[in-house]
Amino acid sequence: MAKFANVDDYLAALPEDLREVTVALRPIVNAALPGSIEAMYHGSPTWSAGEAAGKNLVCLVKAYSSYVTFALWKGQVIDDPSGRLEASAREMAHVKLRSVDEIDAELFTGWLKQARDLESTAAAR
Numbered sequence: 001m002a003k004f005a006n007v008d009d010y011l012a013a014l015p016e017d018l019r020e021v022t023v024a025l026r027p028i029v030n031a032a033l034p035g036s037i038e039a040m041y042h043g044s045p046t047w048s049a050g051e052a053a054g055k056n057l058v059c060l061v062k063a064y065s066s067y068v069t070f071a072l073w074k075g076q077v078i079d080d081p082s083g084r085l086e087a088s089a090r091e092m093a094h095v096k097l098r099s100v101d102e103i104d105a106e107l108f109t110g111w112l113k114q115a116r117d118l119e120s121t122a123a124a125r
Contacts, residue, residue, distance in 0.1 A: 007038055007045040014063050017099070021068045022061055024100045025108075032112035033058060049119040056119040059112060067096040070108070078114040082107055 004010040011022050022045075029047055030038065039046060039053035041060075050056030057073045072078065075085050075093025084107070085093040097103060 003043065004040055006040060010040060010045055018063045018068055020100055021097050021103070022063065024103055025061060025068070025070060025097070028103070028105050028108055029059060029061075029112060032109045033116055036116070049116055058115045058119050067098045069094045069096055071095075072111055072115045074115050074118045075111070077118060078111055080111065085111070 004013065007026075011019055011026075014022060026045075030036075033047050033049070036058060037048040037050070037053050037055075039048070041048075041054045041057070044060045044062040046053065046060045047058045048055050049058050059070065059072050062069045062071070071088060071092055071094035072085070074091045076087050076091045078085075078093075080093070082104075084095050086095065088094050095102075
């Protein structure tokens with residue numbers, strides 16, 4: 001995928017089905033992470049709890065050919081009674097979203113708040 005100057009440009013370039021998922025997910029993330037920094041970092045939209053993009057990263061959204069990954073940097077550490085989060089690299093965990101119907105705003109908000117608190121604690125050290 002090409003390099004994008006900002007999240008809006010990234011979303012606009014996505015195929016319609018993937019754009020629908022990311023557009024529906026974005027306000028959930030922004031509402032759960034007030035004051036976070038939304039920016040492109042390493043080619044994907046990310047949200048950071050730190051002082052700058054890429055500092056104390058909380059989550060990212062990345063589109064692939066048939067799904068959107070919604071990942072949490074400390075996703076393996078947070079409580080996930082739903083069992084939907086899949087372990088990734090290091091402490092990360094993610095969920096693959098193929099349609100808007102797979103977005104659970106209440107569940108995702110809970111994940112995001114836990115992840116934000118973990119990153120805010122790390123930033124305070």
